[in-house]
Amino acid sequence: MAIAASISSRVIDAVLGQRLAPDARLGEQQLAALFGCSRTVVREAMIDLAGRGIVTVSPRRGWYLTAVTDVFARELYDARLIIETGLLRQLGARGGRLDGAEIARLRAHLDAQHTAVQGADVGRRSHLLGDFHVCLARCLGNGVLAGKLRDLTVLTTLYTMRHQTPGDARRSYEEHVGVVEALAAGDAREAEARMARHLGTWELKTTHARGPDPLEGLRRALAPPAGLPRDHATTP
Amino acid sequence: MAIAASISSRVIDAVLGQRLAPDARLGEQQLAALFGCSRTVVREAMIDLAGRGIVTVSPRRGWYLTAVTDVFARELYDARLIIETGLLRQLGARGGRLDGAEIARLRAHLDAQHTAVQGADVGRRSHLLGDFHVCLARCLGNGVLAGKLRDLTVLTTLYTMRHQTPGDARRSYEEHVGVVEALAAGDAREAEARMARHLGTWELKTTHARGPDPLEGLRRALAPPAGLPRDHATTP
DNA sequence: CCCCGGTTTCTTGTATGCATGATTTGAATA
DNA sequence: TATTCAAATCATGCATACAAGAAACCGGGG
Structure with a gap:
């Protein structure tokens, strides 16, 4: 097995x-x-x-x-936002803070992200940037939600691969750093706000691409080349 | 399949x-x-x-x-609290409110709970009281989290069956009514607060039963009968 | 009476074979 | 040339057979 x-x-x-x-x-x-x-x-x-x-x-x-549809992707982002900010909010509400070992683990993960963002391996970059969220959830002590978050991250990746977002890897990395720094400073509330902003920008990027357009793929593929006259049209 | x-x-x-x-x-x-x-x-x-x-x-x-352990049950309750209050918070943050059909569906579910709470079928009672949370999540429009919540509800039931909580079914039902009434009034923030209180009381009930006592079951079963002298002890 | 060894039984783990249906290929035809 | 229909191909769905291991059982010895 x-x-x-x-x-x-x-x-x-x-x-x-x-x-x-x-x-x-x-x-x-x-x-x-x-x-x-x-x-x-x-x-x-x-x-x-x-x-x-x-x-x-x-x-x-x-x-x-699975090919993730637009409406399903919206649910995915909502779910991620709820889970990730919820975990940070809970940490703040309980007045707890991450201990040194966990902060160290997160920083090590950030280091890996840093080198990946500068490198050329786009796969490894995407992998690490996504895995950070799972690592964070696990550090926050809830294995159940961490496991679910891993699946959501996979589905998110499946969606973004199609609707190739700008893929601003550097910015994502820097926002991750911001979250960890807030946690290291013991300010869970700030970490939550930063995470909400981090996930919120993503959501916006995909929101503008929504709208019921089932021909999106075909339309993009068959769009006429800009600036060229339709000199081989079948019906003049 | x-x-x-x-x-x-x-x-x-x-x-x-x-x-x-x-x-x-x-x-x-x-x-x-x-x-x-x-x-x-x-x-x-x-x-x-x-x-x-x-x-x-x-x-x-x-x-x-699965036999749910105490520490795992804690994670379960945390996860449920995060998901359910998160969904309600999101509804409030977006200024949305449930439409009439969904309110009606929730009220119908409450009616079923009401008759079950007054009836003698403890199984049906437990089933409906647990299913309400799933129904609510589905009404709130996130199928992903609703599905996860169903699993969490099942695991919660598996836990409470062992650590038989007072099982205050009537109170649970009334708290459910309170949540739905707040939603019907369009006050998502109040609904969130009530849900947090509802889940919070549960958590408290189990928290007091926590503590590292792996002999809990045996201790309870083998406790000496109060008031009776140990007149048949093996070693006098 | 209790303990220890081998055997038996019962369980899941894995591979394989056949049935079923979807897709594709191909040729015949309008 | 485009179209249609039948047959072949190939995929999964499901059942079954066998292997391997765990637990229970039973007999013998202390």
Whole structure:
């Protein structure tokens, strides 16, 4: 059964690292061959991932990474905002603060993000920037919400890969630093506000891209080249 | 595959209705016979439930309903508080209010709770009182968090079945009424406060029962009868 | 009476085989 | 050339068979 968990984990890593895009096909046979096990084990992993919303099964057709719709993405961002600010708010309400070891862990994570942001590996960058939120939630002491947040982060990545946001990695990193610094200073309330702003800007970026336009993909792909006359139109 | 979902659903219903207690054994063979399918399908349901934390597998021994520990229960209550108050806070922050249809749905649910609280079916009572929170979350428009909340409610039930709280069903019902009335009046902020108080009292009830006492169950069971002399002690 | 060893039974873990249905391919036809 | 229909292909859905390990059971010895 550890094999199934490993498959799930590898798929999640691949998504976070942007090596797998939404609608990517995950054939049972292929994964079985790749991991040297039978379809039964692959199936367990797929069912697990499906329960977390990361893959979707089309009956008798196959398993695919879920394509996150706009309205669902809105729910995702709402959920993340509620969970992450809620955890920080709770820390503040209880007058608690993170101990040195946890602050150190967060700072180490920030260091990794820093080098990744300066590097060229866009997958690793995305992975670390997303994983920071999970790491923070875990430091805040709630494993249940941390686990859910990991799934939400994966789904968020699946969404942003399509609607490629500006991807201002540097800014995201700096906002992460701001949150950790507030926590290190023992100011949980400020950390909460900064996190709300951090997630809020994301939400805005996607909000302007909303609107019921099911032809978004086609429209973008088939848009006429700007500035060129339609010199090969079929109906003049 | 609909069969597997049905099995999961039936197990969840049984827990919410307190017809299955923690540590209850869920044998693959027995469930297969009961649902008229093969172990393969049962296995899918178990894996799904395991991913949601509702069942736990002991290798080569069997599947059991998870026994929620005290520290984990604390996380559960924290998570519920964050999610439920967060949803209400978000509604207030956006200045929105529930429309008539949703208020009506909540009121209908309250009616069902009312009759159940007065009735004798303790299972149905527990089921409805727990389900109210899920219904509310769904009315608040976030399916992701509503789904997670359902799982958390199941786990909460598994915990309270052991540490039988006073079970003040009437009071719970009245607090639910208070939340819905605030929502009907368009006062999301008040609804949030009432929900926080509602969940807070629960948390208190379990908090006083906390403390690292792994012998709690034994101690309670083997406590000497008050007032009676130990006239049959083995060592006089 | 209690304890210890082997055996038996019962459970899940994994692989495999067949059924079913969706998709694609191909040729025949208007 | 475009279209339609049948057959082949390929994927998952489900059941079953076997392997492996855990717990229970039973007999013998102290």
